[in-house]
Amino acid sequence: MQLEQELQQLRTSVEQDSDQPIGDSGFMEPSTPTISAPSEAHTIAMPPRYESTQRAGIAADASVERTVLGTLPRKLGDFELPPRKIDGCIKEFFEFYADNLEGLFHGLQNPNTLYEYSPVLFWTIVYVGSRNYTRDPTILERIISPLQSVFQQSLFDPEDAIPSIQSALLLCLWPFPVDTLFKLRTHVISGAAMMLAMQKGLHISGKAQDFVRVPLSQSNVEKEFRKTLWMHCQIVFQSNSIYDGLPPRLEMQEEHLDDSEIAAEHSFLVYHYHLHVHFMRRYRLILSISDLSTEIGLRIIDHAKISFQQDICLLVELIDISPLRKFAYHSAMLLFGVFYFFCGPGTGRDDGIKQAYTSAIAILSDAKRLDEQRGFANHATHAHLRIVSLAAVVVLRVMRSHLAELVEESPELAESLYFEAIQLSKKSSVRLNDLGGRNASILTQLWSSARLFQFKDGSVDGLKLLLRGRLVRFHPFVRCVMAI
Structure with missing residues:
Protein backbone atom coordinates (compact mmCIF):
# COMPACT_ATOMS: atom_id res chain seq x y z
CA MET A 1 0.00 0.00 0.00
CA GLN A 2 2.81 2.35 0.91
CA LEU A 3 4.58 1.53 -2.37
CA GLU A 4 1.47 2.40 -4.40
CA GLN A 5 1.19 5.74 -2.59
CA GLU A 6 4.83 6.56 -3.34
CA LEU A 7 4.37 5.67 -7.02
CA GLN A 8 1.28 7.90 -7.21
CA GLN A 9 3.20 10.78 -5.62
CA LEU A 10 6.02 10.28 -8.12
CA ARG A 11 3.59 10.36 -11.07
CA THR A 12 2.00 13.55 -9.73
CA SER A 13 5.41 15.16 -9.29
CA VAL A 14 6.48 14.28 -12.86
CA GLU A 15 3.24 15.64 -14.32
CA GLN A 16 3.70 18.92 -12.45
CA ASP A 17 7.34 19.21 -13.50
CA SER A 18 6.48 18.67 -17.15
CA ASP A 19 4.23 21.75 -17.08
CA GLN A 20 6.92 24.00 -15.64
CA PRO A 21 10.14 25.31 -17.22
CA ILE A 22 13.25 23.60 -15.95
CA GLY A 23 16.03 25.80 -14.68
CA ASP A 24 19.70 25.65 -15.45
CA SER A 25 20.63 23.98 -12.16
CA GLY A 26 21.54 20.32 -11.84
CA PHE A 27 21.73 17.94 -14.76
CA MET A 28 18.24 18.44 -16.20
CA GLU A 29 17.81 18.99 -19.93
CA PRO A 30 16.46 22.36 -21.09
CA SER A 31 12.92 22.18 -22.37
CA THR A 32 12.94 23.75 -25.83
CA PRO A 33 9.75 23.75 -27.92
CA THR A 34 9.92 22.72 -31.55
CA ILE A 35 9.14 25.23 -34.25
CA SER A 36 6.24 23.13 -35.43
CA ALA A 37 2.70 23.75 -34.28
CA PRO A 38 2.43 24.34 -30.48
CA SER A 39 1.78 21.25 -28.38
CA GLU A 40 2.40 19.93 -24.91
CA ALA A 41 5.29 17.75 -26.05
CA HIS A 42 8.83 19.00 -26.31
CA THR A 43 11.81 17.90 -28.35
CA ILE A 44 15.42 17.80 -27.24
CA ALA A 45 16.57 14.85 -29.31
CA MET A 46 18.72 17.27 -31.28
CA PRO A 47 19.84 20.78 -30.37
CA PRO A 48 17.22 23.44 -31.15
CA ARG A 49 19.53 24.97 -33.76
CA TYR A 50 19.75 21.77 -35.77
CA GLU A 51 16.05 21.15 -35.25
CA SER A 52 15.20 24.55 -36.67
CA THR A 53 17.58 23.91 -39.56
CA GLN A 54 15.78 20.69 -40.43
CA ARG A 55 12.16 21.72 -39.96
CA ALA A 56 12.26 25.29 -41.18
CA GLY A 57 13.91 24.20 -44.38
CA ILE A 58 16.84 26.54 -44.09
CA ALA A 59 18.77 24.28 -46.42
CA ALA A 60 16.33 25.06 -49.20
CA ASP A 61 16.45 28.78 -48.45
CA ALA A 62 20.21 29.02 -47.94
CA SER A 63 20.82 30.71 -51.28
CA VAL A 64 18.17 33.33 -50.52
CA GLU A 65 19.63 34.01 -47.08
CA ARG A 66 23.12 34.34 -48.49
CA THR A 67 21.91 36.75 -51.16
CA VAL A 68 20.26 38.95 -48.54
CA LEU A 69 22.90 38.83 -45.82
CA GLY A 70 26.05 37.49 -47.40
CA THR A 71 28.58 35.51 -45.41
CA LEU A 72 29.58 37.35 -42.25
CA PRO A 73 33.20 37.65 -41.08
CA ARG A 74 33.97 35.59 -37.99
CA LYS A 75 36.51 35.79 -35.20
CA LEU A 76 37.98 33.04 -33.03
CA GLY A 77 40.11 34.56 -30.30
CA ASP A 78 42.59 36.80 -32.09
CA PHE A 79 42.09 34.93 -35.35
CA GLU A 80 39.71 36.65 -37.76
CA LEU A 81 38.59 35.27 -41.11
CA PRO A 82 36.95 37.31 -43.90
CA PRO A 83 33.84 36.05 -45.73
CA ARG A 84 35.69 35.10 -48.93
CA LYS A 85 38.01 32.69 -47.12
CA ILE A 86 35.20 31.31 -44.98
CA ASP A 87 33.27 30.50 -48.15
CA GLY A 88 36.34 28.87 -49.69
CA CYS A 89 37.11 26.63 -46.71
CA ILE A 90 33.50 25.54 -46.23
CA LYS A 91 33.10 24.85 -49.94
CA GLU A 92 36.27 22.74 -49.82
CA PHE A 93 34.86 20.80 -46.88
CA PHE A 94 31.51 19.96 -48.45
CA GLU A 95 33.11 19.11 -51.78
CA PHE A 96 35.85 16.77 -50.55
CA TYR A 97 35.35 15.85 -46.88
CA ALA A 98 31.69 15.81 -45.83
CA ASP A 99 30.83 12.58 -47.68
CA ASN A 100 32.96 10.64 -45.20
CA LEU A 101 30.24 11.37 -42.62
CA GLU A 102 27.07 10.87 -44.62
CA GLY A 103 23.92 12.39 -43.19
CA LEU A 104 25.47 14.59 -40.49
CA PHE A 105 25.65 18.00 -42.16
CA HIS A 106 22.42 18.29 -44.11
CA GLY A 107 21.23 21.89 -44.30
CA LEU A 108 24.46 23.38 -42.94
CA GLN A 109 26.18 24.39 -46.19
CA ASN A 110 25.45 28.07 -45.63
CA PRO A 111 28.18 29.60 -43.42
CA ASN A 112 25.77 31.83 -41.49
CA THR A 113 23.42 28.92 -40.81
CA LEU A 114 26.34 26.75 -39.77
CA TYR A 115 27.66 29.34 -37.32
CA GLU A 116 24.21 29.86 -35.84
CA TYR A 117 23.89 26.10 -35.37
CA SER A 118 27.26 25.78 -33.60
CA PRO A 119 30.32 28.05 -33.56
CA VAL A 120 32.51 25.09 -32.54
CA LEU A 121 31.36 22.95 -35.45
CA PHE A 122 31.69 25.98 -37.74
CA TRP A 123 35.36 26.45 -36.87
CA THR A 124 36.04 22.72 -36.99
CA ILE A 125 34.66 22.56 -40.52
CA VAL A 126 36.72 25.62 -41.48
CA TYR A 127 39.81 23.87 -40.08
CA VAL A 128 39.16 20.69 -42.06
CA GLY A 129 38.45 22.65 -45.24
CA SER A 130 41.60 24.74 -44.78
CA ARG A 131 43.85 21.67 -44.91
CA ASN A 132 43.98 21.96 -48.68
CA TYR A 133 42.75 25.52 -49.19
CA THR A 134 45.52 26.74 -51.47
CA ARG A 135 44.40 30.38 -51.61
CA ASP A 136 45.58 30.87 -48.03
CA PRO A 137 47.73 28.04 -46.65
CA THR A 138 48.33 30.00 -43.42
CA ILE A 139 44.77 29.48 -42.15
CA LEU A 140 45.52 25.95 -40.96
CA GLU A 141 48.42 26.99 -38.75
CA ARG A 142 46.61 30.00 -37.28
CA ILE A 143 43.36 28.24 -36.47
CA ILE A 144 44.70 25.18 -34.64
CA SER A 145 45.57 26.70 -31.26
CA PRO A 146 42.35 28.68 -30.63
CA LEU A 147 40.21 25.83 -31.99
CA GLN A 148 41.84 23.32 -29.64
CA SER A 149 40.92 25.45 -26.65
CA VAL A 150 37.33 26.10 -27.73
CA PHE A 151 36.71 22.49 -28.71
CA GLN A 152 38.03 21.18 -25.41
CA GLN A 153 35.57 23.40 -23.55
CA SER A 154 32.69 22.20 -25.73
CA LEU A 155 33.25 18.57 -24.68
CA PHE A 156 32.24 19.55 -21.15
CA ASP A 157 28.96 21.15 -22.20
CA PRO A 158 26.30 18.39 -22.28
CA GLU A 159 23.62 20.85 -23.36
CA ASP A 160 25.46 21.37 -26.65
CA ALA A 161 26.52 17.75 -27.02
CA ILE A 162 25.46 16.96 -30.58
CA PRO A 163 27.62 19.61 -32.34
CA SER A 164 30.51 18.65 -30.05
CA ILE A 165 30.18 15.01 -31.12
CA GLN A 166 30.05 16.04 -34.78
CA SER A 167 33.21 18.11 -34.27
CA ALA A 168 34.90 15.20 -32.48
CA LEU A 169 34.20 12.91 -35.42
CA LEU A 170 35.84 15.39 -37.78
CA LEU A 171 38.89 15.82 -35.56
CA CYS A 172 39.33 12.05 -35.34
CA LEU A 173 39.14 11.68 -39.11
CA TRP A 174 41.45 14.66 -39.75
CA PRO A 175 43.45 15.22 -36.54
CA PHE A 176 45.45 18.31 -35.74
CA PRO A 177 48.88 17.77 -37.35
CA VAL A 178 51.56 16.43 -34.99
CA ASP A 179 55.06 15.07 -35.49
CA THR A 180 54.65 11.87 -33.48
CA LEU A 181 51.84 9.41 -32.77
CA PHE A 182 52.22 9.89 -29.03
CA LYS A 183 51.01 13.50 -29.37
CA LEU A 184 47.76 12.53 -31.08
CA ARG A 185 44.68 13.66 -29.16
CA THR A 186 42.22 11.62 -31.18
CA HIS A 187 41.89 8.80 -28.66
CA VAL A 188 41.18 11.17 -25.77
CA ILE A 189 38.72 13.05 -27.95
CA SER A 190 36.96 9.90 -29.12
CA GLY A 191 36.68 8.58 -25.56
CA ALA A 192 35.09 11.78 -24.28
CA ALA A 193 32.80 12.11 -27.29
CA MET A 194 31.69 8.48 -27.05
CA MET A 195 30.67 8.94 -23.41
CA LEU A 196 28.93 12.20 -24.30
CA ALA A 197 26.98 10.35 -27.00
CA MET A 198 25.96 7.68 -24.51
CA GLN A 199 24.92 10.35 -22.02
CA LYS A 200 22.55 11.58 -24.71
CA GLY A 201 21.19 8.07 -25.23
CA LEU A 202 22.45 7.63 -28.78
CA HIS A 203 23.58 4.08 -28.02
CA ILE A 204 20.04 2.81 -27.44
CA SER A 205 17.97 3.16 -30.59
CA GLY A 206 14.51 4.61 -30.09
CA LYS A 207 14.96 5.12 -26.34
CA ALA A 208 15.81 8.83 -26.19
CA GLN A 209 12.90 9.40 -23.79
CA ASP A 210 14.69 7.32 -21.15
CA PHE A 211 17.51 9.87 -21.00
CA VAL A 212 15.46 13.04 -20.45
CA ARG A 213 12.82 14.13 -17.99
CA VAL A 214 10.39 15.98 -20.24
CA PRO A 215 8.09 14.33 -22.81
CA LEU A 216 9.67 14.09 -26.26
CA SER A 217 8.17 14.52 -29.69
CA GLN A 218 10.62 12.96 -32.15
CA SER A 219 10.18 13.29 -35.89
CA ASN A 220 11.47 10.65 -38.29
CA VAL A 221 14.22 13.10 -39.28
CA GLU A 222 15.38 13.30 -35.67
CA LYS A 223 15.34 9.53 -35.23
CA GLU A 224 17.32 9.03 -38.43
CA PHE A 225 19.85 11.67 -37.43
CA ARG A 226 20.43 10.17 -33.98
CA LYS A 227 20.87 6.70 -35.41
CA THR A 228 23.17 7.95 -38.17
CA LEU A 229 25.28 9.87 -35.66
CA TRP A 230 25.70 6.82 -33.42
CA MET A 231 26.66 4.62 -36.37
CA HIS A 232 29.39 7.09 -37.30
CA CYS A 233 30.57 7.23 -33.68
CA GLN A 234 31.08 3.48 -33.58
CA ILE A 235 32.81 3.30 -36.95
CA VAL A 236 35.15 6.26 -36.50
CA PHE A 237 36.06 5.97 -32.82
CA GLN A 238 36.58 2.21 -32.83
CA SER A 239 38.43 2.16 -36.16
CA ASN A 240 40.85 4.86 -35.03
CA SER A 241 41.75 2.79 -31.98
CA ILE A 242 42.32 -0.35 -34.05
CA TYR A 243 44.44 1.38 -36.69
CA ASP A 244 46.62 2.97 -33.99
CA GLY A 245 47.09 -0.32 -32.13
CA LEU A 246 44.78 0.33 -29.16
CA PRO A 247 41.81 -1.68 -27.86
CA PRO A 248 38.49 -0.66 -29.42
CA ARG A 249 35.92 0.86 -27.09
CA LEU A 250 32.44 -0.45 -26.41
CA GLU A 251 30.71 -3.57 -27.68
CA MET A 252 28.68 -3.19 -30.86
CA GLN A 253 24.94 -2.78 -30.43
CA GLU A 254 23.31 -5.50 -32.51
CA GLU A 255 19.98 -3.68 -32.65
CA HIS A 256 21.59 -0.97 -34.76
CA LEU A 257 21.95 -3.43 -37.62
CA ASP A 258 18.38 -2.41 -38.45
CA ASP A 259 18.99 0.31 -41.02
CA SER A 260 15.35 0.86 -41.98
CA GLU A 261 15.41 4.42 -40.61
CA ILE A 262 18.51 5.42 -42.59
CA ALA A 263 17.91 7.34 -45.81
CA ALA A 264 18.44 5.40 -49.03
CA GLU A 265 20.99 7.91 -50.29
CA HIS A 266 23.30 6.95 -47.41
CA SER A 267 24.04 3.53 -48.88
CA PHE A 268 27.78 3.77 -48.23
CA LEU A 269 27.17 4.40 -44.53
CA VAL A 270 24.93 1.33 -44.32
CA TYR A 271 27.49 -0.80 -46.17
Missing part, protein backbone atom coordinates in the same frame (compact mmCIF):
# COMPACT_ATOMS: atom_id res chain seq x y z
CA HIS A 272 30.39 0.48 -44.11
CA TYR A 273 28.49 -0.03 -40.86
CA HIS A 274 27.56 -3.63 -41.69
CA LEU A 275 31.17 -4.24 -42.67
CA HIS A 276 32.37 -2.74 -39.40
CA VAL A 277 29.95 -4.69 -37.20
CA HIS A 278 30.81 -8.03 -38.77
CA PHE A 279 34.51 -7.24 -38.59
CA MET A 280 34.36 -6.26 -34.91
CA ARG A 281 32.54 -9.45 -34.01
CA ARG A 282 35.37 -11.58 -35.45
CA TYR A 283 38.08 -9.23 -34.29
CA ARG A 284 37.03 -9.61 -30.66
CA LEU A 285 36.98 -13.37 -31.11
CA ILE A 286 40.63 -13.34 -32.21
CA LEU A 287 41.63 -11.03 -29.35
CA SER A 288 40.09 -13.47 -26.87
CA ILE A 289 42.83 -16.00 -27.74
CA SER A 290 45.81 -15.52 -25.43
CA ASP A 291 48.34 -17.31 -27.66
CA LEU A 292 47.91 -17.16 -31.42
CA SER A 293 51.10 -19.11 -32.05
CA THR A 294 49.28 -22.38 -31.31
CA GLU A 295 47.30 -24.51 -33.74
CA ILE A 296 44.09 -23.33 -32.07
CA GLY A 297 45.10 -19.72 -32.69
CA LEU A 298 45.63 -20.41 -36.38
CA ARG A 299 42.23 -22.09 -36.66
CA ILE A 300 40.50 -19.19 -34.90
CA ILE A 301 41.99 -16.69 -37.35
CA ASP A 302 40.97 -18.86 -40.31
CA HIS A 303 37.44 -19.22 -38.95
CA ALA A 304 37.08 -15.50 -38.23
CA LYS A 305 38.24 -14.49 -41.70
CA ILE A 306 36.15 -17.06 -43.59
CA SER A 307 32.96 -16.36 -41.62
CA PHE A 308 33.46 -12.63 -42.17
CA GLN A 309 33.74 -13.18 -45.92
CA GLN A 310 30.59 -15.29 -45.92
CA ASP A 311 28.61 -12.66 -44.02
CA ILE A 312 29.74 -9.85 -46.30
CA CYS A 313 29.50 -11.79 -49.57
CA LEU A 314 25.78 -11.19 -50.11
CA LEU A 315 26.07 -7.52 -49.18
CA VAL A 316 28.98 -7.05 -51.58
CA GLU A 317 27.11 -8.73 -54.44
CA LEU A 318 23.90 -6.76 -54.01
CA ILE A 319 25.37 -3.27 -54.22
CA ASP A 320 27.55 -1.39 -56.65
CA ILE A 321 31.16 -1.94 -55.66
CA SER A 322 32.67 1.52 -55.79
CA PRO A 323 36.42 2.06 -55.25
CA LEU A 324 35.81 3.27 -51.69
CA ARG A 325 33.75 0.18 -50.87
CA LYS A 326 36.49 -2.03 -52.26
CA PHE A 327 39.03 -0.13 -50.19
CA ALA A 328 36.98 -0.65 -47.01
CA TYR A 329 36.54 -4.38 -47.69
CA HIS A 330 40.21 -4.97 -48.47
CA SER A 331 41.16 -3.00 -45.34
CA ALA A 332 39.12 -5.36 -43.17
CA MET A 333 40.68 -8.38 -44.87
CA LEU A 334 44.18 -7.00 -44.27
CA LEU A 335 43.45 -6.45 -40.58
CA PHE A 336 42.49 -10.11 -40.32
CA GLY A 337 45.51 -11.15 -42.36
CA VAL A 338 48.16 -9.48 -40.21
CA PHE A 339 47.19 -11.73 -37.30
CA TYR A 340 48.92 -14.55 -39.17
CA PHE A 341 52.24 -12.92 -38.33
CA PHE A 342 51.64 -14.14 -34.76
CA CYS A 343 51.23 -17.76 -35.75
CA GLY A 344 53.98 -20.32 -35.51
CA PRO A 345 56.02 -21.06 -38.66
CA GLY A 346 54.36 -23.45 -41.05
CA THR A 347 52.20 -23.79 -44.15
CA GLY A 348 49.11 -22.37 -42.43
CA ARG A 349 50.88 -19.20 -41.39
CA ASP A 350 52.53 -18.75 -44.77
CA ASP A 351 49.23 -19.16 -46.62
CA GLY A 352 47.58 -16.60 -44.35
CA ILE A 353 50.38 -14.09 -44.82
CA LYS A 354 50.24 -14.53 -48.59
CA GLN A 355 46.52 -13.71 -48.45
CA ALA A 356 47.32 -10.64 -46.33
CA TYR A 357 49.88 -9.66 -48.97
CA THR A 358 47.20 -9.94 -51.67
CA SER A 359 44.94 -7.65 -49.62
CA ALA A 360 47.80 -5.19 -49.17
CA ILE A 361 48.42 -5.09 -52.93
CA ALA A 362 44.69 -4.51 -53.49
CA ILE A 363 44.62 -1.66 -50.96
CA LEU A 364 47.56 0.14 -52.54
CA SER A 365 46.04 -0.36 -56.00
CA ASP A 366 42.69 1.01 -54.77
CA ALA A 367 44.41 4.00 -53.16
CA LYS A 368 46.38 4.74 -56.32
CA ARG A 369 43.20 4.60 -58.42
CA LEU A 370 41.30 6.82 -55.97
CA ASP A 371 44.12 9.34 -55.93
CA GLU A 372 44.15 9.53 -59.72
CA GLN A 373 40.38 9.93 -59.86
CA ARG A 374 39.63 12.24 -56.93
CA GLY A 375 42.84 13.30 -55.18
CA PHE A 376 42.48 10.69 -52.46
CA ALA A 377 45.72 11.51 -50.63
CA ASN A 378 44.84 15.19 -50.20
CA HIS A 379 41.59 14.40 -48.39
CA ALA A 380 42.11 10.90 -46.96
CA THR A 381 41.19 10.28 -43.34
CA HIS A 382 43.64 9.32 -40.63
CA ALA A 383 42.37 5.72 -40.79
CA HIS A 384 42.80 5.60 -44.57
CA LEU A 385 46.41 6.70 -44.32
CA ARG A 386 47.17 4.29 -41.49
CA ILE A 387 45.87 1.33 -43.48
CA VAL A 388 47.90 2.42 -46.51
CA SER A 389 51.00 2.46 -44.32
CA LEU A 390 50.13 -0.96 -42.93
CA ALA A 391 49.70 -2.33 -46.45
CA ALA A 392 53.09 -0.94 -47.45
CA VAL A 393 54.83 -2.56 -44.49
CA VAL A 394 53.16 -5.92 -45.18
CA VAL A 395 54.42 -5.73 -48.77
CA LEU A 396 57.90 -4.86 -47.51
CA ARG A 397 57.95 -7.74 -45.02
CA VAL A 398 56.87 -10.32 -47.57
CA MET A 399 59.38 -9.06 -50.13
CA ARG A 400 62.13 -9.50 -47.51
CA SER A 401 61.21 -13.10 -46.74
CA HIS A 402 61.14 -16.54 -48.34
CA LEU A 403 57.56 -15.83 -49.47
CA ALA A 404 58.76 -13.30 -52.06
CA GLU A 405 59.20 -16.11 -54.59
CA LEU A 406 55.86 -17.72 -53.76
CA VAL A 407 53.41 -14.84 -54.22
CA GLU A 408 51.63 -14.37 -57.54
CA GLU A 409 52.24 -10.64 -57.88
CA SER A 410 55.48 -9.61 -59.56
CA PRO A 411 58.26 -7.91 -57.57
CA GLU A 412 58.03 -4.95 -59.95
CA LEU A 413 54.36 -4.43 -59.09
CA ALA A 414 55.07 -4.69 -55.37
CA GLU A 415 57.88 -2.17 -55.64
CA SER A 416 55.82 0.34 -57.64
CA LEU A 417 52.90 0.13 -55.20
CA TYR A 418 55.21 0.50 -52.21
CA PHE A 419 56.59 3.66 -53.78
CA GLU A 420 53.00 4.77 -54.38
CA ALA A 421 52.41 4.53 -50.62
CA ILE A 422 55.38 6.85 -50.10
CA GLN A 423 53.93 9.37 -52.56
CA LEU A 424 50.50 9.18 -50.93
CA SER A 425 52.06 9.89 -47.54
CA LYS A 426 53.89 12.90 -48.95
CA LYS A 427 50.71 14.28 -50.52
CA SER A 428 48.76 13.84 -47.28
CA SER A 429 51.21 16.00 -45.34
CA VAL A 430 49.79 19.41 -44.37
CA ARG A 431 52.65 20.59 -42.17
CA LEU A 432 56.41 20.17 -42.33
CA ASN A 433 57.49 17.00 -40.53
CA ASP A 434 53.95 15.90 -39.59
CA LEU A 435 52.89 12.24 -39.53
CA GLY A 436 52.39 12.08 -43.29
CA GLY A 437 55.80 13.56 -44.04
CA ARG A 438 57.60 11.45 -41.44
CA ASN A 439 55.85 8.29 -42.58
CA ALA A 440 57.02 8.93 -46.16
CA SER A 441 60.57 9.43 -44.92
CA ILE A 442 60.54 6.27 -42.80
CA LEU A 443 59.08 4.11 -45.57
CA THR A 444 61.81 5.40 -47.87
CA GLN A 445 64.55 4.56 -45.37
CA LEU A 446 63.11 1.11 -44.69
CA TRP A 447 63.10 0.16 -48.36
CA SER A 448 66.68 1.36 -48.76
CA SER A 449 68.03 -0.34 -45.64
CA ALA A 450 70.29 -3.34 -46.18
CA ARG A 451 70.08 -4.36 -42.51
CA LEU A 452 66.30 -4.33 -42.15
CA PHE A 453 64.96 -7.55 -40.59
CA GLN A 454 68.52 -8.82 -40.21
CA PHE A 455 69.12 -10.64 -36.93
CA LYS A 456 72.25 -11.32 -34.88
CA ASP A 457 72.83 -14.69 -36.51
CA GLY A 458 72.95 -13.01 -39.92
CA SER A 459 69.56 -14.32 -41.07
CA VAL A 460 67.00 -12.05 -42.73
CA ASP A 461 63.35 -12.75 -41.96
CA GLY A 462 60.69 -10.14 -42.64
CA LEU A 463 58.01 -12.34 -41.09
CA LYS A 464 59.50 -12.45 -37.60
CA LEU A 465 57.91 -10.20 -34.97
CA LEU A 466 59.67 -8.54 -32.07
CA LEU A 467 57.18 -5.98 -30.77
CA ARG A 468 53.94 -7.47 -29.40
CA GLY A 469 52.83 -4.91 -26.85
CA ARG A 470 50.16 -3.23 -28.98
CA LEU A 471 47.32 -4.65 -30.98
CA VAL A 472 46.84 -5.42 -34.65
CA ARG A 473 47.85 -2.04 -36.05
CA PHE A 474 51.47 -2.22 -34.91
CA HIS A 475 52.07 -5.94 -34.94
CA PRO A 476 53.54 -6.22 -38.43
CA PHE A 477 55.51 -3.00 -38.04
CA VAL A 478 57.95 -4.24 -35.38
CA ARG A 479 60.52 -1.43 -35.10
CA CYS A 480 59.22 0.44 -38.16
CA VAL A 481 56.21 2.61 -37.51
CA MET A 482 56.88 2.78 -33.77
CA ALA A 483 59.73 5.11 -34.71
CA ILE A 484 57.27 7.74 -35.92
